[in-house]
Amino acid sequence: MRILFLGDVVGRSGRAAIVQHLARLRSEWRLDFVVVNAENASGGMGLTGAHAKLLLEAGADCLTLGDHAFDHRDMLAFVEQEPRVLRPLNFAKAAPGKGARFFAAPGGRRVFVAQVLGQxxxxxxxxxxxxxxxxALKPAALGGAAQAVLVDVHAEATSEKMAMGHWCDGRASLVVGTHTHVxxxxxxxLERGAAYQSDAGMCGDYDSVIGMEKLEPITRFVTGMAKGRMTPATGTATLSGxxxxxxxxxxxxxxxxxxRLGGRLTEASPD
Incomplete structure (x- = not known):
């Protein structure tokens, strides 16, 4: 199976890059399944139902969220109505939606996707x-109930992500980190067959501070005080994953x- 995972979509620039490129990539790269982390797609923090629909229509089979899963209140209801959007398994016991599920793939195959938050x-x-x-992985045996298993680890610490990669090795096809945008x-x-990358990076403008316009985060680092709101950078986005x-x-x-496709980073493709 040919699978693409794309890292955190940040703001309008990231959404535009998904809309511009994903359908073409599905065809040219003969992709069977696409997962997109979309937890920063709306205003740089969280995801709205309207933007979720946009990304799904652009070619994503599944959207994962993160610690900003419910920053936009409409996601509380939307995630219950749209099974292709997953919130983290361990977000909160009372959180709406699901953190893992099976998805249909071409040829009658099944893909299992799960997301967890680091501590x-x-x-x-x-x-x-x-x-x-x-x-979550117990009912999704590789080569049996699932032909592929993907785990999105939304976390800060690379050590925690790497530990999760080895913990899932032999039970997952891909363990990939999100959240740091780099x-x-x-x-x-890995030794037992799981592909691993500590962080997928972001789908956003890299002429920024992790996707945000540079002035406000620099001001906060230099002065220790906030002067305004963080706003997503609006230059050409790089697709990363x-x-x-x-x-x-x-x-x-x-x-x-x-x-790495487009924007400021060195380009690379599966071929």
């Missing part, structure tokens, strides 16, 4: 992500390639 350096104490993902250079296939090719019989990854 280290996060602003609030989320539930244990390791026990949450452990329980793509890492550690794309690899990881492409994975898996074996249907086992669900193991046989190829993993970091993706």
């Amino acid at each position: 280290v350096f996060m602003k609030r104490p989320f539930d244990d992500p390791f026990s949450a993902i452990d329980a 793509p890492t250079a550690d794309t690899q296939i 990881v492409f994975v090719e898996t074996e249907d019989a086992t669900g193991r990854a046989r190829r993993a390639v970091p993706i």
